[in-house]
Amino acid sequence: MRPPLPRAGMRCVLPLLLIVGAAAGAWADDSAVTPTADIGNVSGAEIYGHICQGCHMPQAQGAVGAGHYPKLAGDPALVSWQYVALTVLNGKNGMPAFGLPTDQFEFVFGAVRLSDAQVAEVVNYVRSHFGNNWKGVATASQVAALPHH
Amino acid sequence: MGKNSGVPSPSRRDLLRMIGVTAGSTAMYQAMSSLGFAADSPYRGPIDLQGTPKGASVLILGAGIAGMSAAYELRNAGYQVQVLEYNDRAGGRNWSLRGGDSYTELGGLTQQCRFDKDLYINPGPWRIPYHHRGMLSYCRRLGVPLEPFLQVNYNAYLHSSRAFGGKPQRYREIKADYQGHVAELLSKATRQNALDASVSKEDQERLLESLRNWGALDKTNAYISSNTSSERRGYQKDPGGGLTARPIPSEPIGLTDILESRLWQGISAGDMFDMQTALFQPVGGMGRVGEAFGRELGPLIRYNSKVTDIHQDNQSVSVAYEDTRKPGTKLQARADWCLCTIPLPILAQIPMNVGPALAAAIAAVPYASAVKVGLQFKRRFWEEDEHIFGGITYTDLPIANIGYPNTGFHSGGKGVLLGGYIWGTNAMEFTAMTPDERVRKALDYGSQIHPQYPQEFDNGVAVAWHRSPFTMGCFGMWTSDTRAKHYDDLCEIDGRIVLAGEHASYIGGWQEGAVTSALDAIGRLHQRAIAAGATA
Numbered sequence: 001m002r003p004p005l006p007r008a009g010m011r012c013v014l015p016l017l018l019i020v021g022a023a024a025g026a027w028a029d030d031s032a033v034t035p036t037a038d039i040g041n042v043s044g045a046e047i048y049g050h051i052c053q054g055c056h057m058p059q060a061q062g063a064v065g066a067g068h069y070p071k072l073a074g075d076p077a078l079v080s081w082q083y084v085a086l087t088v089l090n091g092k093n094g095m096p097a098f099g100l101p102t103d104q105f106e107f108v109f110g111a112v113r114l115s116d117a118q119v120a121e122v123v124n125y126v127r128s129h130f131g132n133n134w135k136g137v138a139t140a141s142q143v144a145a146l147p148h149h
Numbered sequence: 150m151g152k153n154s155g156v157p158s159p160s161r162r163d164l165l166r167m168i169g170v171t172a173g174s175t176a177m178y179q180a181m182s183s184l185g186f187a188a189d190s191p192y193r194g195p196i197d198l199q200g201t202p203k204g205a206s207v208l209i210l211g212a213g214i215a216g217m218s219a220a221y222e223l224r225n226a227g228y229q230v231q232v233l234e235y236n237d238r239a240g241g242r243n244w245s246l247r248g249g250d251s252y253t254e255l256g257g258l259t260q261q262c263r264f265d266k267d268l269y270i271n272p273g274p275w276r277i278p279y280h281h282r283g284m285l286s287y288c289r290r291l292g293v294p295l296e297p298f299l300q301v302n303y304n305a306y307l308h309s310s311r312a313f314g315g316k317p318q319r320y321r322e323i324k325a326d327y328q329g330h331v332a333e334l335l336s337k338a339t340r341q342n343a344l345d346a347s348v349s350k351e352d353q354e355r356l357l358e359s360l361r362n363w364g365a366l367d368k369t370n371a372y373i374s375s376n377t378s379s380e381r382r383g384y385q386k387d388p389g390g391g392l393t394a395r396p397i398p399s400e401p402i403g404l405t406d407i408l409e410s411r412l413w414q415g416i417s418a419g420d421m422f423d424m425q426t427a428l429f430q431p432v433g434g435m436g437r438v439g440e441a442f443g444r445e446l447g448p449l450i451r452y453n454s455k456v457t458d459i460h461q462d463n464q465s466v467s468v469a470y471e472d473t474r475k476p477g478t479k480l481q482a483r484a485d486w487c488l489c490t491i492p493l494p495i496l497a498q499i500p501m502n503v504g505p506a507l508a509a510a511i512a513a514v515p516y517a518s519a520v521k522v523g524l525q526f527k528r529r530f531w532e533e534d535e536h537i538f539g540g541i542t543y544t545d546l547p548i549a550n551i552g553y554p555n556t557g558f559h560s561g562g563k564g565v566l567l568g569g570y571i572w573g574t575n576a577m578e579f580t581a582m583t584p585d586e587r588v589r590k591a592l593d594y595g596s597q598i599h600p601q602y603p604q605e606f607d608n609g610v611a612v613a614w615h616r617s618p619f620t621m622g623c624f625g626m627w628t629s630d631t632r633a634k635h636y637d638d639l640c641e642i643d644g645r646i647v648l649a650g651e652h653a654s655y656i657g658g659w660q661e662g663a664v665t666s667a668l669d670a671i672g673r674l675h676q677r678a679i680a681a682g683a684t685a
Contacts, residue, residue: 049581050574050577050578050581051574051577051578051581052581053581054518054577054578054580054581054613054615054616055255055615055616055621057255057256063255063256063257064255065235065255065495065617065619065621066235066455066456066491066495066618066619066620066621067494067495067497067498067499067621068498069255069621091515092512093493093494093498093511093512093515094492094493094494094495094497094514094515094516094621094622095494095515096515096516096517096518096626097515100628104628104629104630105626105627105628106626106627106628106629106632106657107517107626107627107657107658109572109573110517110519110572110573110623110626111573111626112518112573112574112577
């Protein structure tokens with residue numbers, strides 16, 4: 001059951017973007033739950049730590065159960081920033097799409113959207129950390145030019 | 150849905166958002182339902198499968214609600230049934246964590262649940278509405294006793310960290326005052342003839358009378374501090390007996406404060422179809438349903454079985470699996486037909502020779518993120534100090550909900566709260582934490598509503614559904630676009646294989662979706678089996 005309250009409603013439309021708007025809340029300075037920085041300063045590390053590592057794990061080592069979460073550390077597929085960005089934007093199998101308007105989902109509270117700039121940030125972050133050292137940096141406008149299904 | 154075409158018509162989006170924030174996420178489903186989706190359970194009584202071909206067999210993948218309701222019916226219809234289950238228990242997302250249980254999430258962190266005897270948390274589903282007739286029917290047939298689930302508690306809180314100085318407000322007061330002020334305004338408008346164009350003179354009298362009734366207005370159509378309004382919102386001093394008997398009416402909160410607080414958004418949760426009284430919970434935890442199914446099916450279920458390959462030909466379906474207690478073991482199961490309830494994120498990774506339409510459908514459904522936190526406290530302070538017996542507090546804090554136990558009132562001793570039920574971004578953020586951090590965060594936030602938390606806390610557990618090894622997410626999230634492109638393909642029989650589960654339903658995220666999808670699937674499978682004859 002979802003909270004009945006306003007911020008939640010805004011968030012379902014533009015989650016991370018609106019975290020700044022929520023800064024009046026009594027919990028706004030909790031860095032574990034929401035980035036406190038201005039949206040322009042939200043780093044790829046923060047996005048990875050707040051969202052991606054839930055599945056891909058803190059060291060990007062992935063995990064195995066009945067299925068598996070792919071390991072991003074040392075994954076040769078990361079050679080292509082476009083591949084990574086497209087996966088983040090449009091999802092893959094059970095992985096949520098982060099590039100779609102959240103109100104396309106019947107369950108709007110479940111969906112989370114990242115801006116093209118945030119996608120670029122996190123793509124660059126995973127391609128240059130966890131032992132990855134791939135050349136090339138994605139920009140927000142390059143991400144914007146990719147298909148958002 | 151190109152990125153530019155994704156801009157929704159504001160009215161529809163705003164409507165949905167309003168409904169959603171008002172009533173909660175599950176309510177959103179029902180709002181969507183009224184906008185074009187089917188929602189009521191299509192369950193119309195036990196399925197009647199006649200004429201099962203002799204020796205016909207079905208292999209069922211997954212011992213959750215979908216797989217086990219199918220197994221139960223198919224077995225009763227004379228099929229040879231075998232169920233493969235990844236976990237070492239029956240139920241899947243139908244699950245209760247109790248003292249003594251341990252749970253290892255993806256990533257390897259293990260939690261030992263240290264709740265007292267008879268205390269539990271339901272990491273997955275926790276309520277059954279009265280119209281989920283399929284689930285209720287299985288509870289009855291399996292002998293699972295039910296008790297009321299309290300959705301609305303007038304004495305629980307609506308809380309905003311940004312209104313009333315962060316002080317939680319009683320649902321009762323917000324509802325009465327919102328309703329009273331609105332009734333007064335509408336009454337004024339009526340008497341000032343502002344509604345003449347839409348309400349006849351005759352109806353205006355009835356309208357005024359009804360507004361006095363609905364809003365607890367006085368004879369002059371005003372919402373003021375009075376015994377009448379206090380009968381709704383509660384008194385400053387309650388009526389009693391003897392010399393201390395005389396009540397003192399309470400003072401309503403002003404309209405501006407109510408509107409600015411936005412707490413009115415929490416009023417209508419219990420008005421939604423899925424949340425309307427009566428709702429039920431199994432005595433002892435939701436997991437009692439899965440456990441009862443497990444007992445009923447007994448040796449038909451093989452536990453600790455991880456499916457690694459699904460292959461069909463024109464004779465049968467073969468499934469390769471491994472015993473999770475003996476990694477590397479290669480085992481094989483075979484049957485004429487296969488009902489597959491494996492959650493889609495996992496199924497998408499299992500080799501399976503189905504047609505491109507079904508394969509595309511399986512890959513098209515992302516799973517929602519959700520987190521539940523169970524907190525055991527040394528005493529039931531919400532009852533003892535705050536007189537909250539069951540029900541739910543809603544808050545704008547990341548924990549979103551505090552659910553009070555709907556059973557064991559006045560039992561003394563310890564008690565377990567649902568300390569958070571979290572969706573969306575915050576759920577992903579809580580998932581990214583360690584279980585200990587999730588519990589600590591739920592405590593920190595909950596302390597803003599119940600200051601007794603730090604003093605009374607005993608222990609806790611936290612389940613993040615994207616870390617669940619057996620689902621890799623909470624439930625399938627459909628869009629209107631993916632429904633149109635893939636839903637029918639997901640449900641159609643492909644050769645000898647058919648899918649079932651909440652993901653193959655329009656009651657997504659509810660157990661009733663699992664039941665009705667399973668019954669629909671086996672009904673169709675049965676027809677194929679009859680057509681194919683005994684040995685297929």
